Amino acid sequence: MRIVVQKFGGTSLATRDARKLVVERIIKTKEEGYSPVVVVSAIGRKGDPYATDTLLSLLDETGGYAxxxxxxxxxxxxxxxxxxxxxxxxxARGYKARAFTGGQAGIITDDNFGNAMIKEVKADALLDAIKQGCIPVIAGFQGITENGDVTTLGRGGSDTTAAALGAALGAEWVDIFTDVEGIMTADPKIVKGAHILETITYQEVTEMAYNGARVIHPRAVEIAMQRNIPLRVRSTFCDSPGTLITCKPCWISERLVTGIAHIPHLAQVVIKVSQDRDEQEKIFDTLAKAGISIDLINVFPGLKVFTIKEDQVKRTVEELEKIGIIPQVTKSLTKVTVVGVGMRGVPGVMARIVKALERENIEILQTSDSNSTISCLVRSENAERAITALHEEFEL
Incomplete structure (x- = not known):
């Protein structure tokens, strides 16, 4: 069996014409001699009758609680x-097909409702269906606990479903069909010269996703990387080959930087502290217990600096004040991240970033880096100019 997993997002299913295209893509794959395994998201987006956000709005009469x-x-x-x-x-087109819930497809998760992790995939039922000539169509975004409770995998979880099934079934590749033609070097709404990447590594696309690029769920990429299963991000609505996500083959030309990602609506928290270790540990313990996620963490003697989501500012300040800490908070910030495995070990990349932003008179409030990323915190009013300047600096 030459299995191919095809995942279709909500916009690919939103209209009758779009669904016709989806069915044609599945049939074409079948006719080419592959065994398609289909994963689907909920139809459309907020406002559409069966979209996830529309279903959530039914809880308005409970005050949003359930x-x-x-x-x-x-x-x-x-x-x-x-x-x-x-x-x-x-x-209706004459093809044997069978619908499966996540649980029926054998996706077993923990009981962390709302953001469950897949523990294993028992794919026997899917393999039996494929052997019988059926096309399995699986509800993405969901699984089932060992006790039989339905769980969901968090936003973007249908990508994770597709990758997990690809790994369990030994798929030749996994196609992620969406409403864009592939992964771009930057947000095209900001950078006019942004273009589609033909190829990108697992590590690079994971960093792009974690740093704000809404391309594919990073958990899905990590699963595919473990089994070295190629992923392709493609459009349902055209025949563009899209972007291939894989390990770095020898035929990919060397490039220093692959893309620019960004996360808006951040706030920077600066805390002056004494040399008392207990006091310093209490800061991070307090935030962790309150469920407040922090990023861009810089720790210096007498000073702690980090970022939080802007909508967490009020709660963060309240929690810190309970332990006698009065933080300095700056709102309306954006993290802009340069991503590329080619930067590893190459001197001068940070210098180019600083010079590019200085030419635009953009102040850098904070930085962080890894083997394949360099992030700069800037004021949101300067974010678009920063992204464009860096895109031009590295000739993307």
Whole structure:
């Protein structure tokens, strides 16, 4: 069996014409001699009847509250509807197809409702269906606990479903179909010269995703990387080859920087502290217990600097004040990140970044780096100019 996993996002399923294109893509893959395994998201986006955010809005009459188990059961319905519909459309065209919930497909998770982790995939039912000539159509974004409770995998979880099934079934590759033609060097709404990348490494696309580029769920990439399964990000609506995500083959030309990602709506927190170790440890313990995620962490003697999401400022200040800490907070900031495995060990990259931003009179408030990223914190009013300047500096 030459298995190919095809995942279709909500925009690919939003209209009757779009669903026709989805069915044609599945049939074409079948006719080319592959065994397609299809993963679907909920239909459309907020406002569409069965979209996840629309289902969540049903909880408005509860004040937005529901126990985690019941909330997951509610929002898993959108993908189930998609699976049943696409399987029915394939059957209407004369192809054997069978819809599966995540649990029926053998996706076993922990019980962390709302953001469950996949523990294992028992793929026997899917393999039996494929051997019988069926096209399995699986509801993405969901699984089931060992006790039989429905769980969801967090936003973008259908990508994770597709990658996990690709790994379990030994797929030749996994296609992620969406409404864009591939992964771009930067946000095209900001940078006019942004273009589609033909290839990108697992590490680079993971960094792009974690640093704000809404291309593919990083968990999906990590699963595919473990089994070295190629991923392709493609458009449902055209025949562009899209972007291939894989390890770095010898035929990819060397490049210093691959792309620019950004995360807006951040705030910087600066805390002056004494040399008392207990006091310093208490700061991070307090934030952790409050469930407040921090980023861009710089620790100096007598000074702690980090960023948080802007909507967490009020709560962060309240929690710190409880332990006698009065932080200095700067809002309306954006983290701009240069991504590229080619930067590793190459001197002068930071110097070029600083010079490019200085030419635009953009102040850098904070930096951090890894083997394949350099991030700069800037004021949001300067973010678009910063992204464009860096895109031009590295000739992307």
């Amino acid at each position: 126990p985690g188990r019941e909330k997951d059961l509610l929002i898993s319905c959108g993908e189930v509807i998609s699976a049943a519909l696409i399987a029915s459309l394939l059957a």
